[in-house]
Amino acid sequence: MQALQTGKTPGLRSRPSSRPRAAGRLRARTRRRLAIIALVGPAIVLLLGALFVPALNLLVKSVVESTGYGQVAYHFTFSNYVSAVSTPGYLTVAFNAFGIGALAAVICTAASYPIAYFINFRLRRGKNLALFLVVASLFSSYLVRLYAWYTILGIHGVLNDALVRLGVVKQPLLFLLFNRWAVLIAFVNIFLPYTILMISSAMQNIQKDLLEAARVLGASPLRTFSRVLLPLTMTGAVGALAYTFILSSGDYITPALLGGLNGEFVGQIVSNQFIALGDVPLGAAISFVMLAVFLVVYFALTRLERFKGI
C-alpha cells in the first residue's frame, strides 16, 4: 500500500490514478484535508495567538474602568468610547490625521500608475533593475530620512537656497517646512515605493497585447486607462490606497517632526494615554475607534473594486 503522502497536493483538477476508485477518492479527500490543514494551520495559529487573542484582550480592556495608572476595575462601561469621540481636542486631531492620510493615499496611488506602466510596458532590459532600485530605497531608515527634509525644505535648505540665488524669491519661503504640506511630502516619499511595487505587481497580470489591441481599435490613452488598465489593476490600486491611508494616518513620528503647529496625529493621543496617563481603557477605546475608521475605509475601497467589474 502506498504510504500516506502528506504535503503539497496537485492542482484543483485531481488526476485519477490506477488505484481502486471509490476508496482511493476517499483517502485522497482525507489526505487533501490534512494537507490543507497542515499548510494553512501555522498561519492560522500565528494569527490567533499573536493577533486575535491580544486584540480581544484589548477590546475587553476598552470597556472597563480605569482606576489609576495602569490599573483597571472590571466594571463594564462605555465611558471610554464616549470620551474617545467627544473630547474636543481629539476630533480636531483625528480630522488632521485622516485628512492628510487620505490625500497621501490618493497622491501616492495616482503618481505610481505612470511609473508602474513605464516600468512594466516600456522598459525591457531595465525593468528588473528599476524594480529592484525601488525595493532598495526601502532599506534606508525612515526616521533618518525625515531629517533630510530639514535640509531640503528648511529656511537654509537646498530648495530655498536655489530659489533665493536664482532670484525667484527675495526671502526664503517659510511655508515649505513645519506644516501639513511638509508632512504630506514626507508621506509620499515614504509610501511611494510601496505603492509602485503594489501597482506594478498588479500590472504584471496584464498582457501587453491587450493594451495594444485597445490602441489599435482606436481607444484614446485616457480610455485605455480607464476601461482597460484601471479595472484590471483595481486590486493593486485598492491595496495601495488602503495601505497608504492606514499607515500614514496611524503614523505620529513624521507629523511630530515635520508638522509644525499641525503635527498632532491620533497615534500620539493613543500613545499618551498608554504612556503618560497609564489609562489603558481609554487608549484601547481610541485605538478601536481609529481601527473602525480604517476598516470602514478598507471595506469601502474593496466595494469600489467590485463595482469596477472585476
Place this chain on the structure above:
Amino acid sequence: MRRRFKVPWLGAYTLLVFAFLFAPIALVVLFSFNKTASLTFPFHGFSLRWYRYIFTSPTYTSAALSSLQVGLTTLVVVAIVGTMAALGITRNEFPGRRVLRSVLFAPAALPGLFTGIALLTFFVQLHVPLSLWTVTAGHVIYTLPYFFLVANSRLNRFDVLLEESARDLGASPWQTFRKVTLPIIAPTLIAGALVVFSLSWDEVYITFFTVGSRSTLPIVVYSTVRQAVDPSVNAISALLLAGSLVFIFGIRRFLADVQQ
C-alpha cells in the same frame, strides 16, 4: 499604425520620481560623512568619525545585531508560513477559503501602534517578559500579510500544468514542489522576503511597545532622534543601503545563473 504616446514624458516623469525618492537618501549618505554632529546644513567637511563610532559603540553594534536577529527570524518564519498558506489557499477549494484569505490580509489594515499595544497588554497580562522574541512575534504578524500577498498572487499566476506534468512523470508532491514549483516562484518569494526584512528592519511602532532590555536599531535611532541625534544614524542607514544594494545585485546574478 502604432502611436507611441507619452514616451518621452513618461520616461522623464519616472526619472523625476526616482530623483524625488532618492534625494533624501542621498542627503542621508552625505551627512554620514559630516565632521560635526549636525544632520542639517551647513556641511562642515568630510570625516569618517561616525562610521568609526558605530563600529566601536556597543550600543549600536548590539542594536544592529538585535535587529539582524529579529529580521532574519521574522523572514524565515514568514517565508515558510506564508508560502505554505498561499499554497494551501491557491491550490484548494474549501469552505472559508475566501474568509481565510481576507483574514490573512487583515493585519495590513492595522497600524503598528494598535498591534504593539495589543501585544504589550497581552504579554503583560500573561506575565511574559519582554524580549527580542516578543518583538519578533509582533514583526511576524506585521509582515505576514505582505508576504502572503506576494506569494498568493504569484501562485495564482503559476501554470499548474507544470506541476501536473511532474506528477505524471512520477514525482511526489514534495519533489514536485522542490524541483518544479519552488525554482520558478523563487524570485518572487525572494523579493517578498526582502520586503519582509526591510519592513522588520525599519519597524519602530510595534517594537517600541514590545521591546525588552535589548534595543533594536530603529529604537536606538528613535531615542537618539529625540535626545541629541548625530550622524551615526546616517552612517548606519548608509551602510544598510550599501549592503542591500550589494545583496540585491548579487542575488540577481545568482538568479540569472539559476534560471539557465
Place this chain on the structure above:
Amino acid sequence: MSLDGSFPRRDFLRRAAMIAATAGVGPAFVAACSSTASKSGSAVASGGKVKGGTVNFWSWQGYDLLTEPAVKGWRTANHVGIHSGYVGTHDEITAKFTTGGGKGVYNLSTYEAGYGPFYVSLGIPSALDMSKIPNFAQVYPIFRSGPIFNRWWHFNGHQWCCPFTWGLQGINYDTARIKAPTSYTELMGPTFKGKIGVTDDIVAAFVIGAHALGIFNASSLYRPSQVSKIIGFWTQLKKNARLIIPSYGNMADLFVAGEIVAATPGWSAVNTFAAQKGDHHVSHVIPSEGAATFCDGFMIPSQAPDPDVAYAYINEAFSPEAQAQEAEALVQAVVNPQALPLMNSATRTLYPYDQLDTVLTSRAPLEAIPVKVPSGYASFADWENAWTAFKA
C-alpha cells in the same frame, strides 16, 4: 522668605535677575569648552569595589554616565557592563515599570523630584539601603534633610531616591541673532512672529506658565480656571511659534538649521548639543518671570536584578570627581559641594550653588505632577487633555 514657597515678588525678581546673570553667561563658554577633557582627578574615583555585574539602565540619555572618565574607569576596573535604554519623556519611565513589562529587567533608573510620591504609590522604586551609598552623605544639606527632602525623596520611613543633578528650564536662544530675551512676554511680541518654538514638555510648560502668571502651587494643584489661564499663556506664545518642538534634541537641530531664534521651555543641555553640531551660539537664559526647576535622582526599581552593582554604581556617581565630570557633560547643576573645586570655572559659575537654598526653597518651583487630586482641581489627565487641545 517662608518655607512653603511663598515669597515677596520683589525678592524673587532680584534673585531671578542674579540667576539670570550667572546662568546666562556660562553656557557659551561651556559650549566652547565642552570638548576639552575635565581637569579633575584620578581615573578611578572612590574605592567602591564590586565583583563584576551589569547595569541595566532605563532613563535619560547622559544619566547613564557612559563617558565620564571617573565612572568609566571604575566600570573597567570592576568589570561592570552597562546596557542602556533611553526615554524621550518622563512618562516612559512610569510606563516601563508599570504596564510596560520592565519590572525585573532594569536595575537603575531615575525620577524627577515631583514624581516621587506618585511613583511610590505605584510601587516603582525600591526602598534604598543608604549604607550602600556612603558618598551621598557628602551632598548639600538641602538634598539630604529638611522639608524638600522629606517631601520628594524620603518619606513613609524610607529613602526612595538620591537626587544627583538639577537644572533650570527657561528660554534657549540664538545669541548670534537676538539679544537675551528678558521675559516670556517679549517672545509674544511682533518681532518674533514665526521665529520661536514651543517645546512639547507638558510638566515644564505648566509649571513655567503657573509661575509666570503668579499662581504657582508646589503640589501642582490647579483649578480648571487656572489651567485655562496657563493654556492661555502658552496660546499667546504659540501665535508666534514656527512649530511645536517634539524634543529637546530636536531643538538643537532647529537652532543649528536656523529655523528658530528662541524656544521655551528650555534646557541648558541644548547648548551643548548645538555646539557638538558646530553651532556655538546657542545659549540659555532665565527670564524675569522665572523658570521651572527639575531635579533628577537615581532610583533602583523594585524587583531589580543584581541591585548591588546598582548601589555601587550610584555610589560612584556621587564621588566629587564623578560629580564634577557630570556637571560638565550634562551642563547641569550637581549636588556634591566637594565637586566644585574640581570643576573648571566656566562650569562652576553656571549655576548658583552659593544660593542653593534660596533657589530651591524660595523659588522652589520644583516640577511636580498632580497626584491624589481633590475634587475641583485638575488631574494629570485634565492637563493632558488641555495640552492636546492646545497642540491640535
